[in-house]
Amino acid sequence: MSNLKSLLKQSSHYLTGRGLAILIGFVSFPVYARLFSVADYGVLNLAQRFTLVALAVAKLGMQNAILRFYEESSDSEDSLRRLYSTALFGTTFGGLVCSLACALFFALPTSNWIPPNIARALLFASGLVFVRAAASPIFGFLRVEGKTFAFNALDVLTRLLSLIIGVSMVRLLGSRPENLLLGLIFAESAVIGIALVFYIPRHRLAIASFDPSLFRSAMGFAAPLAASELAQTLLGSADRAFVQYYLGSEPLGYYAAACAIAIILQEALQIPLNLALVPMYVKLWHREGAEATGRFVGLTFEVFLLAACAVTAVTFAAARELIVFVNSAKYAPAAPMLGPLVAGYMFLAASVFFSAGFWVQKKTMQMARLVAVAFGVKCVLNFIMLPGMGLAGAVIPNAVGFIVLAALYGWFSHRLLPLRLSPVRCLTYVAAAAVAAFAGQMVQTPGLLLSLVARTATVLGIYSVLVVLFDARLRQWLRQLPGFRSA
Structure with a gap:
């Protein structure tokens, strides 16, 4: 329990900052949706997904x-200086090369097959790739040092400045996606400057301390992970290009709106755990071995599943209310997609647990191959289903791709690090969520906000009662709380 308490403590720190960032995201998301037409919002989302794909390459892993490598370098200040300098300057150079290559491609006449409005958005997105690549190692340093306050402060500041400067640029220059992307470049560049001045020790950054040997070793470890991240980013993003090609910008706007809410919910659960979990289980592997690590990762997965099932049940029961409340009534056609998309993204969130064996055993190339398989399955399904089924032909492959990835991770990683899971407990959470979602859909009240609150409360109430009733371990944990103990 001590490791779980430590994880929950660190995760709560990340969750606090992430909660503020998500709150800003919930503000910015409807603002952006209302600033642009449905079609332009689709183009903006396509450019943002391209940024993620290019960034997976630019960061070099x-x-x-x-x-x-931080644990191995923490024994001396000289080793830390070499790690910091090598990571920061190496990533910055990789980001510059990747960004220039992308910008050159979209600026050349050979890109005439891309519609001009999309080409402009992608050109500006190429600049955002460089800025985010340069920021990546900075957040990595803060993470390994356990500077959760600084990490959260910069994360929240990035979201806040992006909203303020991005909206200002749109108001000044016009409601076009590239103007918002230009605002994001300015905002995120300012955050990098603040981080380098206030949070990163300047004596650890020197071009002379760049270590080519360390860079090669780091790349040997990180390149397969970069390939895995690229494949996983394509797994989550390539469908935007398919929807644009087969259906056009307006259907893409509806699909992007539903995906945006699903991603926010996924990240709200995954990122706080992921930020704290990976360094913890790597450390636990070195100090206590495979048995303790497998038990710890299995326990945290069950805690994640408990929360993920509750979130998924709410989205199935109140999909229309969520879409209209967060965006506007013009995005109501996206409502049927929300529940299945959230369920699929929760399988993606689970990958941080199922991939633990690859991390501790350094089998990162195998991860890349498995993600590529899941990506291939999703692409084939998109080709088959999108032309005839419309947006359902994007939703189904999206969910199936993430399910395949989680299944492959679980199957092959189990040989490297067996997780201690209770199938009965996991099935209990899933069954309770299904019952709660069905009951929530039956609730009928007048008014959008009242309906959203009533359905959410019904789902969470029924789900909580069922899991407490059938999960003895959860009841034991609740008895340890001060209020329950005194009662």
Whole structure:
């Protein structure tokens, strides 16, 4: 329990900052949706997903190398200086090369096959790739040092400045996606400057301390992870290009609106755990071995599943209310997609647990191959289903791709690090969520907000009662709380 308490403590710190960032996201998301037409919002989302794909290449996987090599470098200040300098300058150079290559491609006449409005958005998105690549190792340093306050402060500041400067640029220059992307470049560049001045020790950054040997070693570890991240990003993003190609910008706008809410919910659960979990289980593996690590990761997965099932049940029961409340009534056609998309993204969130064996055993290339398989399955399904089924032909492959990835991770990682799971407990959470979602859909009240609150409360109330009733371990944990103990 001590490791779980430590994880929950660190996760709560990240969750506090993440909660503020998500709150800003919930503000910015409807603002952006209302600033642009449905079609322009689709183009903006396509440009943002391209940024993620290019960024997976530009970062060189160095943020993962920081996690893996920090413990080995922490014995001396000279080693830390070499790690910091190598990671920061190496990633910055990689980001510059990737950004220039992308910008050159979209600026050349050979890109005439891309519609001009999309080409402009992608050109500006190329600049955002460089800025985010340069920021990646900075957040990695803060993470391994346990500077959760600084990490959260910069994360929240990034979201806040992006909203303020991005909206200002749109108001000044016009409601076009590239103007918002320009605002994001300015905002995120300012955050990098603040981080380098106030949070990163300047004596650890020197071009002379760049270590080519360390860079090669880091790349040897990180390149397969970068390939895995690229494949996983394509797994989550390539469908936007398919929807644009087969259906056009307006259907893409509806699909992007539903995906945006699903991603926010996924990240709200995954990122706080992920930020704290990976360094903890790597450390636990070195100090206590495979048995303790497998038990710890299995326990945290069950805690994650408990929360993920509750969130998924709410979205199935109140999909229309969520879409209209967060965006506007013009996005109501996206409502049927929300529940299945959230369920699929929860399988993606689970990958941080199922991939633990690959991390501790350094089998990162195998991760990349498995993600590529899941990506291939999703692409084939998109080709088959999108032309005839419309947006349902994007939703189904999306969910199936994430399910395949989680299944492959679980199957192959189990040989490297067996997780201690209770199938009965996991099935209990899933069954309770299904019953609660069905009951929530039956609730009928007048008014959008009242309906959202009533359905959410019904789902969470029924789900809580069922899991407490059938999960003896959860009842034991509740008895340890001060209020329950005194009662």
